[in-house]
Amino acid sequence: MIPRTIIAAHLARSTTLRASFAYPSCVSRTAVRCFINSRGSSCETQQRSYSGSTSAAQSEKETITKLLYNIGSRKEVEQYLRHFSSVESQKFAVIKVGGAVLTDELDTLTSAITFLNRVGLYPIVLHGAGPQLNNLLEKAGVVPDYHDGIRITDEKTLEIARKVFMAENLKLVESLEKMGTRARPLPGGVFTAQYLDKERYGFVGKITGVNKEVIEASIRAGALPILTSLAETPSGQILNVNADVAAGELARVLEPLKIVYLNEKNGLYNGETGKKIDVINLDEEYEDLLKQPWVKYGTKLKIKEIKELLDHLPRSSSVAIISAGHLHKELFTDSGAGTLIRRGFKLFHHNSLQQLDKDRFRKIMEREDPTVKSGQISVSSYLHQLENSKEGFKAYGDEPYEVLAVVRNNDEAGSGVPKLDKFIATKAAVLNNVTDNVWALLSKDYPALTWEVDENDANKGWHFDKAEGSFTKGGKTLFWKGLSDIGTIEKVVSNFLDSQSKRAVNAATSGGSFAAGQRRSFSTMKQASRSLAVGSRRMFSTSTSSQRDVKKIGLIGARGYTGQELIRLVNNHPSLEISFVSSRELEGKPLEGYTKSSINYVNLSAEQVKEKTKSGEVDAWILALPNGVCKPFVEAVESIEEGRKMVLCDLSADFRFTDSWTYGLPEFNRAKIPGATRISNPGCYATGSQLAIRPLLSHLGGAPSIFGVSGYSGAGTKPSPNNDLNNLTDNLIPYSLTNHIHEREVSHHLGYDVNFMPHVAPFFQGISLTVNMPLNKTMTAGDIRELYEVAYGDEKLVHVIKGVPWVKENSGKHFARIGGFGVHSSGKRVVVVATIDNLLKGAATQAVQNLNLALGLGEYTGIPLD
Structure with a gap:
């Protein structure tokens, strides 16, 4: 049971979003300490017993997470938690603590670290002790x-330093342990060093190695590692090392997501204006920053050292300079609290198509833009529109095109106000605040702007923060900024309403609509416009079930990458809707990326699936479970089937060799799928391999050999060497070199034995298959290509090309590409290359293709074909 003091404090302060806290601002220091200390003691009359059980730990984690919601939105907190939890524990953060923080803010620091640990994070803490050492040296x-x-370190100084470091180390450990947080003192044994210059500096070291096993052992034991900056020579001599330098060397070895320097000032400050610097993007700002007159001495040295450190770390790593009391807001909110320093990317702004990288432009549009993903417009058509725009446009973004913004110099209704036509970003760009950098750049060029966003856009809160006014109608929200004239605002809104009346949407705004000749006043105050938008907010649907035959889908096992792609496809499908989505690990959490209705994950048992099948709440179940797991659910459905059979589409390999199930490779089995109720979705490698081989099946002169390379998403979300980016970098990992299940699957369904050699590569998504095939007669490349063009001429999800298909050109696409057609000089051997997206045509897209056929819908309904 949660202590009443915590509940009272939480409720009393839940509306406060201030950042000045020694603990998260939602609760008082007394309440926080009461809650944390309740792990083994009493708090007033309430007692809470912790036996170390999973349920108690989970309950505590959920409570702490809810407290964090008061420093940022639920979405922000959970997004960052997932981000920080996505790497190994030792790769979360290195926190360097100055000696003054240990003296003046020990309670604040301890509570901040404890909060992080309570949500499952293991920061590695390294502390200095400069002020304490100076005090004892003076005495x-x-x-x-x-x-x-x-600092020159002689024998006497080193003797005192060792005592000081040991005392401060134990002080922090004991403070953490009192709060119930396990911590392990590591005053030595982590850093090895050699003398920096014995004659000049004495016992001062230059770090030559980091023993990360000591740190990892502490984390494996469930204890936070607490380090000092003392190092040792190979012979055992203790040497003094600057704590900032030690933190940097530690970061180089561990490559954490965050390197945090705690100081009392809560960040870096502009020496001229006195204002705190929120973000520094080194690739964009470094050279100009060093030219500033106030950047000198220690500040210049600090920035240079951070630049050198981040240059050797992944771009996902960043440095935060922050106070202990603001640590949570810095880590768990988009706005942050201290100074965030990252490499970032240089930004661009172009006003012609010739200046754009069209391949990257296409990729982000296909991956992130809802109008392209839903098939409303193709990238080619959009580029054509920009090229023929009379008023012109300007595109903004970062070098890798993680963010893309397009501003048209006038909206289509002729209001005279520029329109932000596109603003799309990847999740990584949102997490790293690249969106804010791009926004700041375009805002310099366009102080006045309008734009529209879907009412249920996941990042709608971000748009509210940037806007000065808004109006919602028909599932869309109109935003504007920089418009001070009420007449212009009325014109912009009227144009928006006119465009809405032309859209086939079955929605209405709760605030009413304009009658003929009626005027409606608008407030340009942000708070008033937010109220207007919130008042008119509702679920958006393009049509109702009475107008079309909507099929209800139940999705079991949606945590993985394939499940995410399925959710995205169903969300944009005009005739499919999700009724239930089941995941043991995500139970109770909202389903992200689905906007047709509000759905939370549930953890359905086989018995519950049986009941929901019986009640008619679903028309089809998709089983997106690991191999060997789905049988109880299938048996549950089959136990109550009478008359009408339920459609089951299984994405695992459990029924791919079962004759009573229809093998769902439509290009070769299309006649059997309509009306089928048991569909086994083929494997990704198996789909691509069969597409690459089947047109030559009657011409084979021996067993085909398939060299397959997959992105690491094919290894799933469960951590393993095959999806560990550190292990994959500059690497290609072969695995299951014989008897791979896809080798057996391809051989079984082709009726011809094949040899398959799979590998995993350091790209995320996609498959390349190089297939070597002996021929039973002499053939030319032209002969073979003609066979493939005839075989797949009418197939919308198989494209035959003249060149060699590349993975990066097929990643994110819903179709497979086949090409290469390299024929040996003998004419008796050919090499064919196929590429396929393992998550789409290799899994989710193919599942939708099969469901469409089985449920009597158009085969390609809801599948983007461009």
Whole structure:
């Protein structure tokens, strides 16, 4: 049971979103300490017993997470938690703590670290002890001496330093343990070093190695590692090392997502304006920043050291300079609290198609733009529109095209106000605040702007923050900024309403609509416009079930990458809707990426699936479960089937060899799928391999050999060496070199034995298959290509090309590409290359293709074909 003091504090402060806290601002220091100390003691009259059980730990984690919601939105907190939890524990964060923080803010620091640990994170803490050391040296009559900014460490200084570091280390560990947070003191044994310059600096070290096993052992034992910056020579001599330098060396070895420097000032400050610097993007700002007159001495050295550190780390790593009391807001909100320093990317702004990287432009549009993904417009058509725009346009983004914004210099209704036509971003770009950088750049060029966003857009809160006014109708929200004239605002809104009346949407705004000749006033105050938008908010649907035959889908096992793609496809499908989505790990959480209705994950048992089947709440079940798991659900459905049979589409390999199930490779089995109720979705490698081989099946002169390379998404979300990016970098990993299940699957369905050699590569999504096939007669490349063009001439999800298909050109596409057709000089051997997206045509897209056929819908309904 949660102590009443926590509940009272939480409710009393739940509406406060201030950032000045020694603990998260939603609760008082007393309440936080009461809650944390309740792990083994009493708080007023309430007692809470912790036996270490999973349920107690989970309950505590959920409570702490809810408290974090008061410093940022639920979406922000959960997004960052997933981000931080996506890597190994030791790769979350290195936190460098200054000695003054240990002296002046020990309680604040301890509670901040405890909060992180309660949500399952393991920061690695390294502390200094400069002020404490100076104090003891003064008492001992030792005058500190520095050379080139480095403390000269003689024998007496080193003797005192060792005692100070040990004492401060134990002080922090004991403070954490009192709050019920396991911590392990590591005052030595982590850093190895050699003398920096014994004659000049004495016992000062230069780090030559980091023993990360000591740190990892502590985390495996469930204890936070608490380090000092003392190092040892190979012979065992203790050496003093600057704590900032030690933190940097530690980060180089562990490559964490975050390197945090705690200071009392809560960030870096502009020496001229006195304002805190929120973000520094080094690739964009570094050279100009160093030219600023106030960037000198220690500030310049700090920025240079951070630049050198981040240059050697992944772009996902960043440095935060923050106070202990603001640590949570910095880590778990988009706005942050201290100074965030990252490499970032240089930004671009172009006003012609010739300046754009069209391949990257196409990729982000296909992956992130809802109008392209739903098939409303193709990328080619959109580019054509921009090219023929009379008023012109300007495109903004970052170098890798993680963010793309397009501004048209006038909207189509002729209001005279530029329109932000596109603003799309990847999740990584949102997490790293690249969106804000691009927004700041385009805002300099366009102080006045309008734009529209779907009412249920997942990032709608971000748009509210940027806008000065808004109006919602028909499932769309109109935003504007920089419009001070009420007449212009009325014209913009009227144009928006006119465009809405032309859209086939079955929605109405709760705030009413304009009658003929009626005027309606608008407030340009942000708070008033937010109220208007919230007042008119509702679920959006393009049509109702009375107008079309909507099929209800139940999705079991939706946590993985394929499940996410299925959700995205169903969300954009005009005739499919999700009734239930089941996941044990995500139970109770909202289904992200689905906007047709509000759905939470449930953890359905086989018995519950049986009941929902019996009640007619679903028309088809998709089983997106690991191999060997779905049988109880199938048996549950089959136990109550009478008359009408339920459609089951299984994405695992459980029924791919079962004759009573229809093998769902439509290109070769299309006649059997309509009306089928048991469909086994083929494997990704198996789909691509069969597409590559089947047109030559009657011409084979021996067993085909398939060299397959998949992105690491094919290894699933469960951590393994095959999806560990550190293991994959500059690497190609072969696995299951014989008897792979897809080798057996291809051989079984082709009726011809094949040899298959799978590999995993360091790209995320896609498959390349190089298939070597002996021929039973002499053939030319032209002969073979003609066979494939005839075989797949009418297939919308198989494209035959003249060149060699590349993975990056097929990633995110719903069709397979086949090409290459390299024939040996003998004419008796050919090499064919096929590419396929393992998550789409290799899984989710094919499942939708099969469901469409089985449920009597158009085969390609809801599948983008461009």
